[in-house]
Amino acid sequence: MGLFILRRVGMMIVTALCLTFIVFFMTNLYPNLEKLAKSQGNFRMSDEAVETYLGERGYLQPTPIKYAQWLGLMPGFVTEKEDGSIVGKCVRPGVAPEDTPRYCGILQGDWGFSTVSKAPVADVLGKRLANTGKLMFWVMVVMVPSALIIGVLAGMKEGSRTDRTLSTVSILSTATPEYVSGVIFIAMLASTRHGLGPWLNEMGIIEGKSLFKGSAKTAMDSANLQNFTLPVLTVALYGMGYIARMTRASMAEVMTAQYIRTARLKGVAFRNIVMKHALRNALIAPFTVIMLQFPWLLNGVVIVETLFSYSGFGWQLVNAAGNNDIEMLLAVSVVSVVVVLVTQLISDIGYVYLNPRIRIS
Amino acid sequence: MEPITWTGALGPVLNPMFTWVGMAFVVAVALQVVASFVFRPAPVGAVMTGGAANGPKEYVDIASKYLFFALVVLVVLYLAAGLVMPFGKAGIIGAVSARLAPVWIALFVTFTLSFVYKRRLGLYGKLFDSTIGMIGFGLVMFWVYMAVFAGLFDLIATHDPLSQVSRMKNKLPGTPVAGLDPATCGHSCWYLLGGDNLARDVFSRMVHGSWIVVQIAPLATLFAFMVGITLGLPAGYFGGKLDTGLSFLANLILAFPVILLFYLLVTPEIVATGIPNYMATVLFIFPLIFVAVLLNSRFYTRPRLRTPLLAGVMVVMGWLYLSLISAPGSKINILPGSLDLFDIASGILVVFVSVVFVNSPTVFRIVRGLALDIQTRDYVAAAQTRGEGPWYIMLWEILPNARGPLIVDFCLRIGYTTILLGTLGFFGLGLPPESPDWGTTINDGRKLLSIYPHPALVPAFALLSLVLGLNLLADGLREESLRD
Numbered sequence: 035m036g037l038f039i040l041r042r043v044g045m046m047i048v049t050a051l052c053l054t055f056i057v058f059f060m061t062n063l064y065p066n067l068e069k070l071a072k073s074q075g076n077f078r079m080s081d082e083a084v085e086t087y088l089g090e091r092g093y094l095q096p097t098p099i100k101y102a103q104w105l106g107l108m109p110g111f112v113t114e115k116e117d118g119s120i121v122g123k124c125v126r127p128g129v130a131p132e133d134t135p136r137y138c139g140i141l142q143g144d145w146g147f148s149t150v151s152k153a154p155v156a157d158v159l160g161k162r163l164a165n166t167g168k169l170m171f172w173v174m175v176v177m178v179p180s181a182l183i184i185g186v187l188a189g190m191k192e193g194s195r196t197d198r199t200l201s202t203v204s205i206l207s208t209a210t211p212e213y214v215s216g217v218i219f220i221a222m223l224a225s226t227r228h229g230l231g232p233w234l235n236e237m238g239i240i241e242g243k244s245l246f247k248g249s250a251k252t253a254m255d256s257a258n259l260q261n262f263t264l265p266v267l268t269v270a271l272y273g274m275g276y277i278a279r280m281t282r283a284s285m286a287e288v289m290t291a292q293y294i295r296t297a298r299l300k301g302v303a304f305r306n307i308v309m310k311h312a313l314r315n316a317l318i319a320p321f322t323v324i325m326l327q328f329p330w331l332l333n334g335v336v337i338v339e340t341l342f343s344y345s346g347f348g349w350q351l352v353n354a355a356g357n358n359d360i361e362m363l364l365a366v367s368v369v370s371v372v373v374v375l376v377t378q379l380i381s382d383i384g385y386v387y388l389n390p391r392i393r394i395s
Numbered sequence: 396m397e398p399i400t401w402t403g404a405l406g407p408v409l410n411p412m413f414t415w416v417g418m419a420f421v422v423a424v425a426l427q428v429v430a431s432f433v434f435r436p437a438p439v440g441a442v443m444t445g446g447a448a449n450g451p452k453e454y455v456d457i458a459s460k461y462l463f464f465a466l467v468v469l470v471v472l473y474l475a476a477g478l479v480m481p482f483g484k485a486g487i488i489g490a491v492s493a494r495l496a497p498v499w500i501a502l503f504v505t506f507t508l509s510f511v512y513k514r515r516l517g518l519y520g521k522l523f524d525s526t527i528g529m530i531g532f533g534l535v536m537f538w539v540y541m542a543v544f545a546g547l548f549d550l551i552a553t554h555d556p557l558s559q560v561s562r563m564k565n566k567l568p569g570t571p572v573a574g575l576d577p578a579t580c581g582h583s584c585w586y587l588l589g590g591d592n593l594a595r596d597v598f599s600r601m602v603h604g605s606w607i608v609v610q611i612a613p614l615a616t617l618f619a620f621m622v623g624i625t626l627g628l629p630a631g632y633f634g635g636k637l638d639t640g641l642s643f644l645a646n647l648i649l650a651f652p653v654i655l656l657f658y659l660l661v662t663p664e665i666v667a668t669g670i671p672n673y674m675a676t677v678l679f680i681f682p683l684i685f686v687a688v689l690l691n692s693r694f695y696t697r698p699r700l701r702t703p704l705l706a707g708v709m710v711v712m713g714w715l716y717l718s719l720i721s722a723p724g725s726k727i728n729i730l731p732g733s734l735d736l737f738d739i740a741s742g743i744l745v746v747f748v749s750v751v752f753v754n755s756p757t758v759f760r761i762v763r764g765l766a767l768d769i770q771t772r773d774y775v776a777a778a779q780t781r782g783e784g785p786w787y788i789m790l791w792e793i794l795p796n797a798r799g800p801l802i803v804d805f806c807l808r809i810g811y812t813t814i815l816l817g818t819l820g821f822f823g824l825g826l827p828p829e830s831p832d833w834g835t836t837i838n839d840g841r842k843l844l845s846i847y848p849h850p851a852l853v854p855a856f857a858l859l860s861l862v863l864g865l866n867l868l869a870d871g872l873r874e875e876s877l878r879d
Contacts, residue, residue: 052647057659065664196431202527205870209863211814213821213837214855220841221848228848248845329652336654337821341841348654352822355658363655370652 039383046375050368057367058101061360067093070358074149090121104146104364106139126154140368146361150353155365159350163369165254166335166346169265172257173331177270177277178324184274185281185320190308192286201282207275212337216268220341224248224264250344265342269334273327277320284319288312318388325381329374396571399585403486405476409469416465423459430455474499482582487569490587491598494551501540502533518802521875528871534864538605538857546606552599553583556831563590565847568597591836591850592843593829600831601853607832608861611743612812615750616805619812621682622751623758628789630759631766642763645756653753654818660749661824669726671745676720676727678751683712692786746825750815754808761804765797772796799876803869810865817858833858 060066071087072079079087088094092103092111102108103123112122112134120131124138126147138144145155188200222229224246231244246264253261288294289312297307336348343349347369354362402410434452477489478496485492492499506529513520522528544550554560554572562573568589571577575584588598630638648656660671686708694701718736721729725741739747769775770793778788819825820834828835833854840851 049643049647049650053650057655060659060665060670063665063668063670065667066662069664195427201870205866206863209810209866210859211817211862213817213834214859217837217841217844217851217855220844221852225845225848227846244845329650332652333654333818336652337818340822351652351655352658355655358664367652367655370655371650374650374652 106141109136110138145365148362150357150359162350172266173269181274181277184278189282189285204275204278212334216341220248250342280323281320285316288316322381325377328377396577399569420462497544498540525871531864531867538861542605542609545602552602554596554599556600556603559594563594566590589849603831604833618751619754622755625685627759627762631763648756672727769793803873806869810862
């Protein structure tokens with residue numbers, strides 16, 4: 035087991051290095067750098083001005099060298115301008131030249147400086163991740179139990195009317211991407227003119243004109259039912275159907291197993307068979323699926339955060355990518371790659387742990 | 396000219412009926428759920444002997460069934476009235492239905508023919524044994540026919556999807572178009588589903604958007620399958636270093652968040668560097684390799700048939716390939732203009748390439764798994780003993796036997812590709828901003844969503860129904876192919 039984890043962690047590091055190098059390469063292509071220079075300097079820069087801007091900040095070195103600098107294996111690039119001011123990779127506004135470290139890379143714990151937010155990447159991204167963490171937590175709270183209940187109810191009597199109804203519901207939810215369900219929710223539940231809000235208001239059930247809020251801007255400080263329901267629901271809905279279907283398949287398979295038949299013939303009540311005998315074995319497969327859903331949730335989070343203007347990780351990704359904020363983008367990709375690989379690792383370990391047949395062999 | 400309502404002249408008659416039947420149906424379904432927990436089903440033997448065997452549960456079931464049929468009949472009445480009554484008299488629903496007349500006819504013909512000959516049509520015919528599969532197939536074909544009639548024959552749309560009519564900005568569904576003479580305008584008198592924030596016709600944009608989706612999504616999925624199959628079969632069959640290397644690459648791409656990949660690939664800056672063109676050059680060559688190996692492994696013992704066949708097919712496909720990848724003004728411009736069959740706008744090409752790129756690793760993993768599983772079968776051992784080459788075994792023994800799961804995945808994957816295309820449009824990547832595709836239209840409409848929901852809701856429901864249709868179709872196919 036120890037060796038297995040060690041091998042997987044090694045693989046993870048190699049994958050993360052490869053991926054960040056790809057991101058590094060793509061963001062450091064000349065047209066992208068030109069865009070960066072123009073958005074940082076001014077949009078009417080001449081080609082020569084762009085060249086000097088990039089040159090004195092070290093953007094024009096060969097990509098492997100820049101990558102090594104970003105990792106912290108090589109000293110950061112520094113030049114002294116004609117007017118005596120120093121610019122370079124490790125230079126931060128407000129830090130005296132003599133305090134500037136020579137190395138500033140991931141290995142030194144420095145994630146770089148965001149050219150858009152004008153702040154260290156680690157600070158900005160930390161805040162964003164906390165916001166997304168809050169969103170993800172509530173998504174999980176809503177999604178996992180409801181998906182498991184739907185899946186178990188559908189799978190315990192395969193082919194019954196309940197099964198067919200619930201399966202159709204889960205197919206419907208997998209067929210509704212976040213940008214569709216989000217738009218429908220906002221139009222139906224968060225509008226002051228259409229949908230449920232004005233109707234409930236007329237009947238005197240709710241105070242305001244709309245049931246929920248179509249923007250989650252205020253949810254970053256104080257999340258409440260009004261501003262946080264729709265984003266959570268939107269992300270949860272798309273993932274829910276898939277987990278429910280996997281649970282259903284797993285449950286249906288377990289229900290046909292020999293030991294369940296034995297229990298039925300023995301005269302155990304159906305409720306007890308489901309709760310005590312079937313459920314535990316049926317939940318092994320969904321565990322893996324839930325873990326592997328994280329990378330997909332990441333996608334949903336990007337869409338939902340954009341749609342509901344909630345400044346989290348996904349919103350930061352869109353913002354950084356749109357402005358070619360190279361170091362922010364690299365940090366974002368490191369985080370997402372680590373999330374993907376760690377969840378894969380946990381799902382593998384958990385699977386081995388939960389399934390005695392594999393654990394013993 | 397008067398604006399038209401949703402149901403027009405039918406409203407006073409059918410609307411109250413629809414409301415009552417609908418409410419009764421909802422009540423019946425709720426009762427059904429309650430009844431399934433409260434009452435036991437009637438004993439099976441008693442039902443067979445007839446008589447008063449039906450319990451309360453059975454009565455609720457029957458009631459909800461008939462109420463559902465009544466609802467369906469009412470919906471059909473709304474639609475059929477549009478075809479019979481003069482245009483606009485049967486309301487917006489009727490008018491839309493009238494515009495969709497070619498689609499209804501095509502669907503009717505398809506379903507009739509398929510029903511009549513379903514026993515001779517193999518897996519496709521078996522689809523018509525499953526209700527879910529039929530509903531899915533119907534939804535998918537609805538959009539396919541709409542796309543074809545709108546895109547190729549210019550039949551369904553009432554307006555040009557890009558033209559703007561002044562004073563029609565954000566107008567509600569059924570608003571008459573300003574400045575048109577009622578006597579001559581005919582079917583384009585109204586914006587049937589309203590106008591968007593640039594005063595374009597929402598209905599026509601949705602119709603034309605379907606053509607974009609129906610063109611790109613299946614083709615991109617097909618290419619992804621070619622790549623995945625060509626690489627996945629040898630990885631599963633040979634194993635070893637090849638497998639390790641390819642699997643690592645596939646996992647690498649899968650570890651990328653899709654949206655980050657899109658943002659890195661689908662920007663004007665990256666298009667300017669020519670990377671999408673180079674990727675297209677690599678990805679689009681896989682169908683050629685696939686077909687060449689397929690034909691060669693089958694006919695290599697008969698060189699007199701093989702050589703002309705292979706040469707002919709390769710010349711045609713090579714020409715298509717070269718016309719596909721080379722476009723004037725891009726980095727790859729090999730083919731002289733006179734030989735270039737068609738040019739693809741760089742925006743569309745990059746969207747296409749990135750969607751293929753994202754999908755192929757998953758297909759690779761599925762094919763690899765299937766190949767690993769199937770190569771242990773006896774018929775593969777028999778072929779090996781017979782002395783068949785590895786490529787023959789892979790393409791003519793393993794692949795045909797893996798077709799069931801692959802066809803099901805193909806349907807699901809077209810749906811997923813549609814979602815990806817929508818995502819690209821939603822983030823304003825790749826496709827031009829005025830493009831009528833559904834993702835872009837949803838993105839346009841979401842800014843004023845809580846005041847004017849119709850420009851965003853129409854494409855949202857369109858996308859939802861197409862993807863739902865594909866998922867239901869895949870479900871039906873899976874059910875029917877498992878039954879063998």
